Amino acid sequence: QSALTQPASVPGSPGQSITISCTGTSSDVGGHNSVSWYQQHAGKAPKLMIYEVSNRPSGVSSRFSGSKSGNTASLTISGLQADDEADYHCSSYTSSGSLVFGTGTKVTVL
């Protein structure tokens, strides 16, 4: 199972909106509504930000939103803040009954 494809880095200025893509296949992203997104600050454990494509866990800011079109899922961060600078990882359930993560994206706040 190949990793889902994410851009290596996405820069943004404070207050701006950015979008991170996560591209898979019809056997993972495109075939299931089981895409999740995690935020990981340097040296820390990941934190669940979005589950089942577009749902936010309680306590996660509404500035984070998720969507999916075909084989590509997206995470949008609006009103970018300094604390949003982190690595972001997508994941998807697969048709073989396993889980695949994305390659990871580093968000830099300029």
Added chain:
Amino acid sequence: QVQLVESGGGVVQPGRSLTLSCAASGFIFSSYSMHWVRQAPGKGLEWVALISYHGSQKRYGDSVKGRFTISRDNSKNTIFLQMNSLRAEDTAVYFCARDDYSAGWKYYFDQWGQGTLVTVSS
């Protein structure tokens, strides 16, 4: 509050074995499926294994199938990862994580430990 604490990491030679543990507290452990996820230095996350809340269902990532075994002891609120025939490419921080869906599993993780580093090197 929910806590997951991994232990057992260290330096091990290629071909040898190592067992990781993850001690849980702050929730009804026997109601939740649990996972191991790893992260090689400077790389992305990789799902390793799942064990159902009752322990009877286990699934593994392709890269560890046949070499790693996940287990749990609900009386001790602990999961384990027995790693055999270790390779250099198994070098990573290993996280345990709780599946967000009680009495089942949905492959998304609402609680994570801080991780334990495994280095496979001669």
